[in-house]
Amino acid sequence: MDDTDRFTAFVRRAADAGHLVVQHRMGFGELHRMRAGLRAVRDADATTVGTVTLDSYTRCHDDGAALRALRERPADLNGFPLLAHGVPAVRTLLQEVASADFPVQIRHGTPLPLRLLRAMAEAGADATEGGPVSYCLPYGRVPLARAVAEWSAGCELLAARPVPPHMETFGGCMLGQLCPPSLLVALSVLEAMFFREHGLRGVSLSYAQQVHGGQDLEALAALRRLAGERLSGSAHHIVLYTFMGVFPRTGHGSRRLLADSACLAVAGGAERLVVKTPAEAHRIPTVEENVAALAYAASVAEAEAEAETTTNAGAVHGAARVIAHPPTPPAQRPDPTAYGIYEEARTLLDATLETGDTVGACLVRAFARGILDVPYCLHPDNANRARATIDARGALRWSRTGAMPVTPASTTAAAPVTAGQLTELLTFNRRRFDLREPGRLYGSAS
Amino acid sequence: MNGMISAERRLRTVVSGLSCDAHLWNLVCLRLLLEDRGHQVTNLGNTTPDAEILGACCTELPDLLVISTVNGHGRLDGLRLIRALRAVPALSGLPVVIGGKLGIEGGNGRDGRDHTELAAQLTAAGYDAVFDDAAEGGPEAGLARFDAFLSSLVPRQATFAGGRSRARAAAGPGAAA
Numbered sequence: 341m342d343d344t345d346r347f348t349a350f351v352r353r354a355a356d357a358g359h360l361v362v363q364h365r366m367g368f369g370e371l372h373r374m375r376a377g378l379r380a381v382r383d384a385d386a387t388t389v390g391t392v393t394l395d396s397y398t399r400c401h402d403d404g405a406a407l408r409a410l411r412e413r414p415a416d417l418n419g420f421p422l423l424a425h426g427v428p429a430v431r432t433l434l435q436e437v438a439s440a441d442f443p444v445q446i447r448h449g450t451p452l453p454l455r456l457l458r459a460m461a462e463a464g465a466d467a468t469e470g471g472p473v474s475y476c477l478p479y480g481r482v483p484l485a486r487a488v489a490e491w492s493a494g495c496e497l498l499a500a501r502p503v504p505p506h507m508e509t510f511g512g513c514m515l516g517q518l519c520p521p522s523l524l525v526a527l528s529v530l531e532a533m534f535f536r537e538h539g540l541r542g543v544s545l546s547y548a549q550q551v552h553g554g555q556d557l558e559a560l561a562a563l564r565r566l567a568g569e570r571l572s573g574s575a576h577h578i579v580l581y582t583f584m585g586v587f588p589r590t591g592h593g594s595r596r597l598l599a600d601s602a603c604l605a606v607a608g609g610a611e612r613l614v615v616k617t618p619a620e621a622h623r624i625p626t627v628e629e630n631v632a633a634l635a636y637a638a639s640v641a642e643a644e645a646e647a648e649t650t651t652n653a654g655a656v657h658g659a660a661r662v663i664a665h666p667p668t669p670p671a672q673r674p675d676p677t678a679y680g681i682y683e684e685a686r687t688l689l690d691a692t693l694e695t696g697d698t699v700g701a702c703l704v705r706a707f708a709r710g711i712l713d714v715p716y717c718l719h720p721d722n723a724n725r726a727r728a729t730i731d732a733r734g735a736l737r738w739s740r741t742g743a744m745p746v747t748p749a750s751t752t753a754a755a756p757v758t759a760g761q762l763t764e765l766l767t768f769n770r771r772r773f774d775l776r777e778p779g780r781l782y783g784s785a786s
Numbered sequence: 787m788n789g790m791i792s793a794e795r796r797l798r799t800v801v802s803g804l805s806c807d808a809h810l811w812n813l814v815c816l817r818l819l820l821e822d823r824g825h826q827v828t829n830l831g832n833t834t835p836d837a838e839i840l841g842a843c844c845t846e847l848p849d850l851l852v853i854s855t856v857n858g859h860g861r862l863d864g865l866r867l868i869r870a871l872r873a874v875p876a877l878s879g880l881p882v883v884i885g886g887k888l889g890i891e892g893g894n895g896r897d898g899r900d901h902t903e904l905a906a907q908l909t910a911a912g913y914d915a916v917f918d919d920a921a922e923g924g925p926e927a928g929l930a931r932f933d934a935f936l937s938s939l940v941p942r943q944a945t946f947a948g949g950r951s952r953a954r955a956a957a958g959p960g961a962a963a
Contacts (some may be wrong), residue, residue, distance in 0.1 A: 396806040396857050400833060405806070409862060418858040418890050449808060479808040480833030515810060585811075623920075624858060624890050716814050718831045759818035766811060 347443040347467035347506035348542030348575050350389065351611050355577065359387040360605055360641040361612040363579075364630040365447060367393030367419030369410055371433055374420050377627045378437040378444065384631045386638030389612075390437065390444035392465075395419030399450045399479075418624065422446070422459055430463040438466060445508070451475050451482040457494040460505070467506035468498075469546075471531035473703055473712075474510035477719040484707055484721040488700040492538055499539025507535045508579060512546035512563065514714050517585025518728045518765060520736050521550060521559035522684035522746065523714065529566045529689060532576065534699040541574055544612065548581040549601045551768050552735040554674035555681075560608030562682035566689065577611040580604060582637075586766045587620035593773035594618035598633060600773075602640035606648065607673070613637060621770070677735065684746050688712065691745045710743030727757070730768055791824040797849040797941055802830035802839050804855045804863040812854045812886060820852075823936065836867050843877050849941045853884040856919075860888030861904055865911050872912040881939060884908060885917030885928055 354361045364381055368374045378390045395417045397406035406421040422430055438444040443466035450456055453470060460468055476487035498504050511527030528545045535543050545567050549556055560578065567576055582601035588594040598615060605613040617633040619625035625633070692712060695705035706712045710723035717724060725742030737749040757765070801816050803809065810832050817829045830842055843851055851871075853864060864884050871877050888904055905916040915935050917928040 396808070396859060399808070400806040402806055405862070413862070416859075416862060416890060478810055481831060517811075623887070716810075718810060718813070718829065757818070759815060759822045762815060762818055766815070 343503050343541075344575065345443075345466055345503050345506045345542045346438075346440045347389065347445060348577075350440065350443050351544070351577050352575065354387050355611045358645060360602070360610070360638065360645070361389055362386050362602075362634045362637045362641070363389050363391055363445070363612060363614045364617075364625075364634055365391050365393045365614065366625075366627070366630055367391075367395060367417075367447075369395065369414035369417030369419075369421060371425060371429060375433055375437060377630075378433075380627045380631050381634065382437065382442045384638075385635045388442070388634055389467075390442055392422075392444060392446045393419045394446065394448045394450075394456070395421050396449075397421065398423055398456070399448055401450075401452065401455075422456065422463070427459050427462045430459070434464045438464070443467060443506075445469065445506070449475055449479055451479050451487040452490045453494045454490050454497070457498055461498055461501050465505055467508065467542075469508035469510055471509045471511050471527075472534060472700060473527055473531060473707075474514060477707075477714055477717050477722050478515050481720065484719075485704045488704055491534070492700055495535055495538035495540050499541075504540055504542065506542040506544065507540045508544040509535070509546050513548040513581055513584055515717060516548065517550065517583070517769075518715060518736070520715075520728050520738055521547075521555060521562070521679075522681045523688060523712070523744075524548065525559055525563045525566060525681060525685035526688035526692070527712070528563060529570055529685070530692060530699060530703060532567065533570055534703070536571060536574060537699050542576075543571070543574060544577045544579045546579050546581060547610075549583045549604060550736050551730055551772075552674075552677070552733070553600065553604060554677040555679060555735045556604055557608050557674060557676040558679060558681050560604070560610060561676060562685050564609060565682055566685055570689070578609065579612040579614060580608065580610040581614045582616040583769055584616070586770050587616060588618075588770045588773040589621045590774045591618050593770070593775075594620060595636065597769060597773045598637055599640045602637040603644045603673070606641050606644040613641070679735065679737075687745050711745065713742045713744050728765075729757075730765055734768075734772075791937075795824075795941065797825045797936070797939055798828075798846065799825050799850045799852055800828045800830060800839075800842055800846060800848045801852045801854065802834045802842075803832040804853060804857075804859065804867060805833060805835050806859060806863060807855045807857040808832050809856045812856050816852060816854050820936075823933075825936070836870050839867065840871055840874060840877065843871070843880060844874065847876075847880075847942075849881065850936075850939060851880060851882040853882065854886045855884070856887040858887055858890035860884060860886060861907070864888065864908055864913070868908070868912040881914045882912065883915045883917065883932070883935065884913050885919075885932060887919045888916075889920065 351361050366377050381388050398421050406424040409417050410421050410424045445467035446460045446465045448456055472488040472491035476484050509528045509531035511531040512524045532543045532545050547563050582598055588597055615633045615637045617625040617629040619629050692702050692706040696702040707721050713723040713726040715726045715728045723742050727740040729739040731737045739748055741748050799820055803813055817827045820827045901918045901920040908916045917932050919925045
């Protein structure tokens with residue numbers, strides 16, 4: 341038996357069989373609710389992996405608050421308190437529900453992950469996620485250099501296990517929205533290279549759906565190509581996230597956005613999709629809502645894959661695609677844009693890697709010099725000079741680039757935004773999907 | 787109304803997330819909103835420890851502290867913060883408000899009682915107003931109440947110079963949330 345983890349192997353098997361793996365996010369305070377939630381997801385009508393999302397006290401190492409909440413008001417916890425339950429209880433939970441056909445990922449959001457990674461490994465988690473940049477800059481005030489040091493040690497601890505768990509970058513999801521695709525792609529590849537540098541072999545690279553289907557297709561192609569170039573010889577796959585920003589409020593709007601992401605995952609060649617539910621705009625979803633969202637995303641993805649097969653086997657290049665029994669009205673499929681996302685991401689990547697000897701050291705220096713600069717991110721180690729906007733075609737572009745080696749789009753305004761304008765940018769997808777007539781998903785967007 | 791306010795009505799505000807809340811966009815938006823209205827803002831950012839919030843308030847003696855949280859732990863962490871803050875004599879009269887997604891059940895959850903009870907609990911513990919996304923009218927209504935609350939505040943310099951009088955909202959329109 342080789343040392344490939346169950347998560348990596350499962351996603352590969354699903355991809356070989358032509359199935360998109362769909363995944364939810366879910367975390368409950370109590371063990372029995374967590375167990376029931378995982379079983380419901382396992383039994384969903386979809387190719388699923390399991391998720392255990394940790395609560396924010398555990399993420400912030402406030403063990404006392406997690407323990408107190410677990411004792412006094414467990415239903416009020418916004419996730420699963422891994423350390424408060426303790427490794428033996430979590431190991432038993434995972435032994436009961438996880439398997440080669442249902443591997444489980446533990447999700448956290450911790451800039452200083454060492455003790456959590458150790459506990460996850462001891463409990464037998466199949467996979468986790470994050471990264472020294474993506475779980476540091478948006479998540480508070482821990483200095484980037486400290487996060488890099490802990491993530492280095494954490495990855496090495498995992499790599500020393502007999503079967504190292506799978507690790508996914510969160511760098512393709514920075515701030516959830518309003519981060520231009522080239523930077524998302526560059527960060528995702530850089531974090532995957534960082535994981536590799538510290539001995540992990542089963543990795544995946546994330547990218548979060550933004551505001552323009554064609555641009556997202558171009559971004560996914562760029563991510564796949566750069567990952568292929570920089571991570572040769574490793575098992576890696578691409579994971580797409582359904583839009584993570586301000587979500588539509590209506591049922592039809594959120595379903596269309598979810599359907600759009602499922603089509604994007606298939607068309608963009610992602611092997612896994614992390615979904616959102618229609619509850620997103622309002623609250624944390626229930627188990628039933630998660631299961632329904634997974635089944636829905638899977639059915640859209642199957643229809644899209646079938647349509648692609650038909651088209652490819654069919655005839656002339658460029659012929660209109662036909663979808664058999666689509667769960668949503670047939671949408672106009674976008675063509676990839678040609679914004680030069682691959683070139684821009686490669687420029688950011690190379691400029692970063694020129695600054696030092698290790699990927700970790702390079703990341704720290706590149707942020708200190710503003711070569712990497714995440715728009716609107718308040719972290720003290722982020723230059724916060726770059727800004728993004730949405731252009732007339734509905735695509736996400738740079739309006740200011742600070743010291744980054746990329747140029748802003750000439751058509752975008754560089755003036756500071758007001759609260760009203762920022763709200764318009766942040767609610768772009770909500771307004772687009774809540775209001776738009778079915779069948780005009782991409783509309784003016786190229 | 788989001789017109790600029792006159793200089794004597796300009797508030798010095800501190801905006802912050804709670805200790806274990808990593809959400810950022812709410813703080814970015816709040817800052818811009820307050821600046822657009824003409825107020826001055828110190829943004830302490832996300833995952834801010836209670837001690838740091840208290841320290842900033844003691845140093846800056848602002849006219850208003852705005853706590854924004856959306857991770858659903860507003861009840862637990864918001865109560866802890868306000869109890870600690872009101873225990874500091876210099877801050878006992880500081881206007882403090884909290885808003886966002888305060889519980890994990892959300893608006894149309896099991897019943898409407900939850901958020902009314904939560905708002906009452908938070909105000910009883912010392913918040914001057916609570917702007918719960920889950921309350922009647924949703925986030926937009928909460929924001930309108932927040933705006934009305936801002937208009938009702940008078941900067942402490944405007945009351946009497948050197949006095950320790952708190953900037954005071956009359957019976958705050960947002961008070962009951």
